[in-house]
Amino acid sequence: MSRVCVDAERCEGHGRCYTLAPDVFDADEVGHAVVLVENVSGDLEAQAAEAEKNCPEGAITLTAAENRR
């Protein structure tokens, strides 16, 4: 389980995240990233990781979230 965070100060609207991980990210009206699902696991976590490593501005971070039961 990871927690997805977009640094709005860094995001410049390249759109790689919502193209590569459409189930985790969406675009706002100017095309900047919006997080759809904040806590991700499984397939969504894999998608989010793709977005993180492909963001040209390094604006996305995934951090390990506590797995609450």
Add this chain to the structure above:
Amino acid sequence: MTDTEGYVDQAMAGLAEPQPMYKALRESTPVFRSPQAVVLSRLADIEMALKRTELFSSSMDAVDLGNIRPLIPLQIDPPDHAKYRRILDPLFTPREMARREPRVTELVNEMIDRFADRGECDFHEEFAVPLPCTVFLQLLGLPLEDLDQFLEWKDGVIRPEGESGYDRRHEATAPAAQQIYDYFERAIDDHIASPRDDVLSSLIAARIEGEPLTRHEILDICFLFLIAGLDTVTDSLDCFFVYLARHPDHRHQLVEQPDVLPSAIEEMLRWETPVPGVVRVATEDVEVGGCPISKGERVSPLLGAANTDPAEFPDPELVDFRRNPNRHRAFGGGPHRCLGSHLARMELRVALREFHRRIPDYEIKPGTELTYTAALRSVESLPLTFPVPT
């Protein structure tokens, strides 16, 4: 003259394969003072220069295209830059571009129809040039018969005759620039009189904190669109099709595995970097990589060098259509990230998909010597031959 200087000289004249120059620069003089500009070729320095607009300004002093006011938004730096991007970015989002895709698909097929039965074409002249220009006219809501006029003006400001340096560009480009201003004056009048579903009408209707854009602001945006939106997609198409003609295995991969197309486009953007560099101007005395740069000096971050820097890309010389991650900087980065990147991606995707669906095999006509243009990487002519589809 050192090898590096020789390379930079050649780059000014247009290079078929610039990647070895990028490598040589990065390894020998990553901050290189050429007569035209201080050239940056390390990804870390380039990224810094693109992000720190307060030190490396994109103002009018960077490049002279004959314009008499700053082009919007390219030549306006933060913080004012953001207010324009807030109204322009929504017009060019991936979603907005997807809405235009069916019409672009038709257009691409009409263009292929004109030469498919001939078994040969000049890809540059008959496809790479008219496609982005026609898309641009449609997007802005301008008459398609203005195509030839537009092409002349675009070349008049980007590649003025007899002038390749930075410093005497103004006289060479000013006449074409004036015609561009005059043309858009009339187009704006026409769109005010009869608004429609196009970008120019959107600009007229746009409000910044309740205020409409001034006539000058709309003109300065239109001027930028013309120089930024036409040539760059032509350059990309030329570079990509030369690459694919010369690398049949890569071309076959596109034909046999259509799902690879989006990431193949990203990889060709990385490898070819059709806009090899951008220009900034230092706003104060600064130092980059131990090299002092004086206030007012031009600085050129070489995007193509960033895109082949092994610090970011393992095996940078390997063209891998499934490369992942691929954080290329072909569209720049930081606040001035290419506004039209999603339009460009859509045009490239449709063009590559439709062309290879209809003409999967082609080669560059034997005996052809390709001549690349300076600064922006198009070829002067690209004769292709192919079997006539049955």
